[in-house]
Amino acid sequence: MTYTTLSLTLIFVLIPLILSKTLHLSLEKDTIIATIRSIIQLLIVGYVLKFVFDSDSFIYIFFMITLMIVAATLNARQKGRAIKGITWKIALTLIVVEVVTQGILLGLQIVPATAQYIIPISGMLIGNSMVLSILFLNRFTAEVESNKDSIELVLSLGGTPQQAIHTQLKNAIRASLIPTIESQKTIGLVQLPGVMSGQIIGGADPVVAVQFQILIIFALLTTASISSILIGMLSYPTLFNERMQFIKNATHK
Amino acid sequence: MNKIDQAIQFQNVSFRRGELSILKNISGSIYKGKITTLVGPSGAGKTTLLKLCNGLISPTHGDLFIDQQSVLAYEPTTLRRNIGIVLQNAPILRGTVFDNLALPLKLQKKSLTKEEAISILDTVGLDESFLERDATELSGGQKQKLTISRTLINRSKILLLDEITSALDPVSVHEIEQLIKKINKKYDVTIIWITHNIQQAMELGDYIWVMMNGELVESGDISILSKTKNKQVQNFIQGNV
Numbered sequence: 477m478t479y480t481t482l483s484l485t486l487i488f489v490l491i492p493l494i495l496s497k498t499l500h501l502s503l504e505k506d507t508i509i510a511t512i513r514s515i516i517q518l519l520i521v522g523y524v525l526k527f528v529f530d531s532d533s534f535i536y537i538f539f540m541i542t543l544m545i546v547a548a549t550l551n552a553r554q555k556g557r558a559i560k561g562i563t564w565k566i567a568l569t570l571i572v573v574e575v576v577t578q579g580i581l582l583g584l585q586i587v588p589a590t591a592q593y594i595i596p597i598s599g600m601l602i603g604n605s606m607v608l609s610i611l612f613l614n615r616f617t618a619e620v621e622s623n624k625d626s627i628e629l630v631l632s633l634g635g636t637p638q639q640a641i642h643t644q645l646k647n648a649i650r651a652s653l654i655p656t657i658e659s660q661k662t663i664g665l666v667q668l669p670g671v672m673s674g675q676i677i678g679g680a681d682p683v684v685a686v687q688f689q690i691l692i693i694f695a696l697l698t699t700a701s702i703s704s705i706l707i708g709m710l711s712y713p714t715l716f717n718e719r720m721q722f723i724k725n726a727t728h729k
Numbered sequence: 730m731n732k733i734d735q736a737i738q739f740q741n742v743s744f745r746r747g748e749l750s751i752l753k754n755i756s757g758s759i760y761k762g763k764i765t766t767l768v769g770p771s772g773a774g775k776t777t778l779l780k781l782c783n784g785l786i787s788p789t790h791g792d793l794f795i796d797q798q799s800v801l802a803y804e805p806t807t808l809r810r811n812i813g814i815v816l817q818n819a820p821i822l823r824g825t826v827f828d829n830l831a832l833p834l835k836l837q838k839k840s841l842t843k844e845e846a847i848s849i850l851d852t853v854g855l856d857e858s859f860l861e862r863d864a865t866e867l868s869g870g871q872k873q874k875l876t877i878s879r880t881l882i883n884r885s886k887i888l889l890l891d892e893i894t895s896a897l898d899p900v901s902v903h904e905i906e907q908l909i910k911k912i913n914k915k916y917d918v919t920i921i922w923i924t925h926n927i928q929q930a931m932e933l934g935d936y937i938w939v940m941m942n943g944e945l946v947e948s949g950d951i952s953i954l955s956k957t958k959n960k961q962v963q964n965f966i967q968g969n970v
């Protein structure tokens with residue numbers, strides 16, 4: 477695709493702009509900002525990736541992944557600001573997810589150890605892990621908020637913090653995992669997943685594209701479960717003090 | 730009374746939350762095998778005082794002693810099993826009556842036998858047929874009997890009851906009052922129970938503590954209510970009787 481043909485795609489931006497203007501939706505400003513941001517951000521990513529792929533140096537790969545983890549951590553921590561030390565807890569979760577998945581993929585030579593594979597796969601897995609952490613933190617704080625009496629009941633009868641929070645922790649882990657599992661049941665039926673679409677457009681054999689997609693969705697199951705469980709295990713102790721007392725306002729600021 | 734007769738001893742206990750002073754310099758003793766009634770208007774700090782006794786919270790100043798030993802010296806879960814509490818609005822868990830009764834033992838990785846369950850239900854005046862009933866479907870009075878029996882499973886020597894009659898009809902209130910006396914006599918359990926109803930306080934209890942604005946304003950046997958010189962307490966009694 478040339479830049480001239482690419483610029484024709486701006487028609488897709490013009491249509492919503494015209495619609496917004498005629499129907500007085502006042503979305504013109506946001507649409508323009510979104511358009512400019514996506515052009516700039518994606519171009520930068522494109523050139524950075526090209527540079528990293530060409531150099532094929534592990535230093536740059538490492539640097540890119542660190543950058544992804546930092547960005548994902550800063551994004552996810554908004555949801556758990558009330559939980560003490562949430563930033564490093566999310567960062568640790570993302571690091572574990574990355575190490576475990578890449579350890580398996582590269583260790584068993586499932587994919588070649590080149591930037592072309594490591595970076596996009598890491599991006600997808602870290603992104604998914606970030607979304608899972610946000611889903612978990614949202615649900616967990618809501619569960620704790622609405623079940624304070626039950627948590628206190630278990631403590632009052634001589635239960636440990638772990639026993640007191642068990643139901644809420646389990647519910648939040650389950651709730652955050654369900655979308656990942658559910659979406660895999662209908663995968664390919666309605667919407668072709670991103671990896672596959674991209675590869676097919678790029679000219680790959682659809683069957684090869686499917687193989688990669690399967691690799692990704694299986695890896696996503698691992699990242700999803702590691703993320704929710706790890707962030708859960710790291711978060712719940714901050715709701716209690718060393719005398720096994722429930723800190724009532726630990727989940728809101 | 731001498732020290733041996735003290736189940737709980739408060740020594741200049743204060744409790745603060747941030748800038749808020751919730752309990753102010755409480756000192757006094759709760760006597761073994763007796764029923765002490767804790768009265769006072771809503772927000773006086775009654776619930777907070779009970780939670781200090783079984784370690785759900787800790788004093789920010791001063792200390793309290795259970796059997797002459799500071800609460801801080803107990804392992805929290807041991808303390809909470811020894812000092813049973815029925816919290817205000819204690820939730821009934823989803824499941825059967827038996828499931829609810831089994832909870833305290835489940836927390837210790839033990840199981841409750843059917844015989845024990847029946848015997849504890851009998852104490853609170855519920856028959857065997859309740860065991861498999863859905864606990865969330867019980868009436869208010871039955872639920873309250875269940876929350877009491879659930880706490881009794883731990884066989885605590887001290888029992889703390891927080892407004893367990895407030896939301897009940899007169900018949901159930903009477904049954905629960907009889908139950909408090911029965912538990913006290915039958916198992917020789919020391920009881921502190923909270924009510925905001927002065928009438929109830931005068932009828933049931935060996936000792937009475939009156940709390941207002943986080944302070945213990947009167948304590949002694951029931952006669953202190955008629956003898957009190959404290960204007961606030963007089964007003965409180967008149968407003969209630």
Ligand SMILES: Nc1ncnc2c1ncn2[C@@H]1O[C@H](COP(=O)(O)OP(=O)(O)O)[C@@H](O)[C@H]1O
Pocket residue numbers: 724746749751769770771772773774775776777778
């Ligand atoms: N965890 C807490 N944080 C802030 N304020 C509290 C907390 N617990 C209790 N309070 C306040 O302390 C006061 C006493 O509460 P409480 O002990 O529940 O009174 P009572 O049981 O006599 O009605 C109330 O004003 C209440 O709002």
Ligand SMILES: [Mg+2]
Pocket residue numbers: 775776777817891892
């Ligand atoms: Mg109260």
